[in-house]
Amino acid sequence: MHERMPRRRRRFDDDHDDDHDDDHDDRPTRRRAEVDPGTGTGGPPTGDRWSTWADATHGPRPTPGWLVTAAGAVDTELGVLKTGKEADVHLLERAVPDGPACLLAAKRYRSAEHRAFHRDATYLEGRRVRRSRETRAMAHRTAFGRELLAGQWAGAEFAALGTLHAAGVAVPYPVSLDGTELILEFLGDAAGRAAPRLAATRPTGAELRDWWHQLTEALLGLARLGWTHGDLSAYNVLVDEGRIVLIDLPQVVDLVGNPHGADVLVRDVRRIGGWSTARDDGIDPEALFHRLVAEAGLAGRDA
Ligand SMILES: Nc1ncnc2c1ncn2[C@@H]1O[C@H](COP(=O)(O)OP(=O)(O)OP(=O)(O)O)[C@@H](O)[C@H]1O
Ligand SMILES: [Mg+2]
Numbered sequence: 001m002h003e004r005m006p007r008r009r010r011r012f013d014d015d016h017d018d019d020h021d022d023d024h025d026d027r028p029t030r031r032r033a034e035v036d037p038g039t040g041t042g043g044p045p046t047g048d049r050w051s052t053w054a055d056a057t058h059g060p061r062p063t064p065g066w067l068v069t070a071a072g073a074v075d076t077e078l079g080v081l082k083t084g085k086e087a088d089v090h091l092l093e094r095a096v097p098d099g100p101a102c103l104l105a106a107k108r109y110r111s112a113e114h115r116a117f118h119r120d121a122t123y124l125e126g127r128r129v130r131r132s133r134e135t136r137a138m139a140h141r142t143a144f145g146r147e148l149l150a151g152q153w154a155g156a157e158f159a160a161l162g163t164l165h166a167a168g169v170a171v172p173y174p175v176s177l178d179g180t181e182l183i184l185e186f187l188g189d190a191a192g193r194a195a196p197r198l199a200a201t202r203p204t205g206a207e208l209r210d211w212w213h214q215l216t217e218a219l220l221g222l223a224r225l226g227w228t229h230g231d232l233s234a235y236n237v238l239v240d241e242g243r244i245v246l247i248d249l250p251q252v253v254d255l256v257g258n259p260h261g262a263d264v265l266v267r268d269v270r271r272i273g274g275w276s277t278a279r280d281d282g283i284d285p286e287a288l289f290h291r292l293v294a295e296a297g298l299a300g301r302d303a
């Protein structure tokens with residue numbers, strides 16, 4: 001959450017040697033799309049579009065106080081936070097002209113041929129899609145199937161975030177879902193600088209221990225629901241002013257329902273554990289793994 005007053009924050013993301021996409025800069029390029037008042041397209045007099053709030057599916061109640069929900073609010077695109085393999089994340093300002101404003105992250109899933117599909121196979125295996133025509137279309141990657149998958153990814157992430165947020169797990173508040181666009185609480189400062197990914201930070205000592213403790217709590221929260229992240233790494237964890245927040249959860253894996261659940265849990269813990277023990281060998285990922293297995297009720301199974 002962010003206030004309108006600028007806050008001082010420590011910038012971890014200024015040095016990038018640990019970050020695989022070092023062309024990336026969390027500061028969005030400011031841009032205001034042209035709105036032609038003469039075209040009569042029904043757009044607002046300022047900004048890029050009317051707020052999508054009214055027509056979208058809303059996140060869990062209670063709606064947070066910082067969120068602008070007024071019908072007369074307009075959305076202004078402030079730039080791209082990150083282009084990814086499956087989605088692009090944009091920074092938006094939603095504001096009532098001369099009134100309250102908030103910053104939001106809009107995660108827009110790529111449709112059809114512009115996406116990589118590395119996550120789709122595990123996803124399809126773990127999920128029962130009732131209508132077999134749709135299952136076949138997705139499995140065979142027809143144009144119809146690809147379109148369905150893009151929408152399903154957005155819907156799956158929205159649903160997972162709603163459940164996790166309601167359960168008190170540290171994830172961004174899912175504001176709304178509209179087709180392939182997922183609107184999220186923006187994690188970052190009032191100037192629009194996104195919180196750094198864990199991978200771009202250099203914690204040591206007590207700070208690292210505190211972050212490991214927060215990660216443990218978040219992962220226990222997932223395990224309590226019978227889930228593991230499914231793509232956990234230091235790139236899918238943000239550090240928002242010392243608060244650890246899990247992001248990028250469309251592929252959240254059901255530990256019992258998915259035949260690869262136990263393997264995915266091992267991989268998640270191994271990746272985040274490896275990053276952490278490289279910085280402090282007193283951290284014990286194996287102990288975390290056993291706590292997660294117990295919390296998810298998998299103890300006694302062949303995990
Ligand atoms: N709520 C948010 N607030 C601020 N920044 C965010 C938010 N969500 C995502 N980002 C930024 O956008 C990046 C990409 O988001 P995310 O990992 O969810 O998408 P992705 O398309 O799966 O990306 P990738 O393929 O790189 O994993 C994040 O690493 C983070 O820098
Ligand atoms: Mg990601």
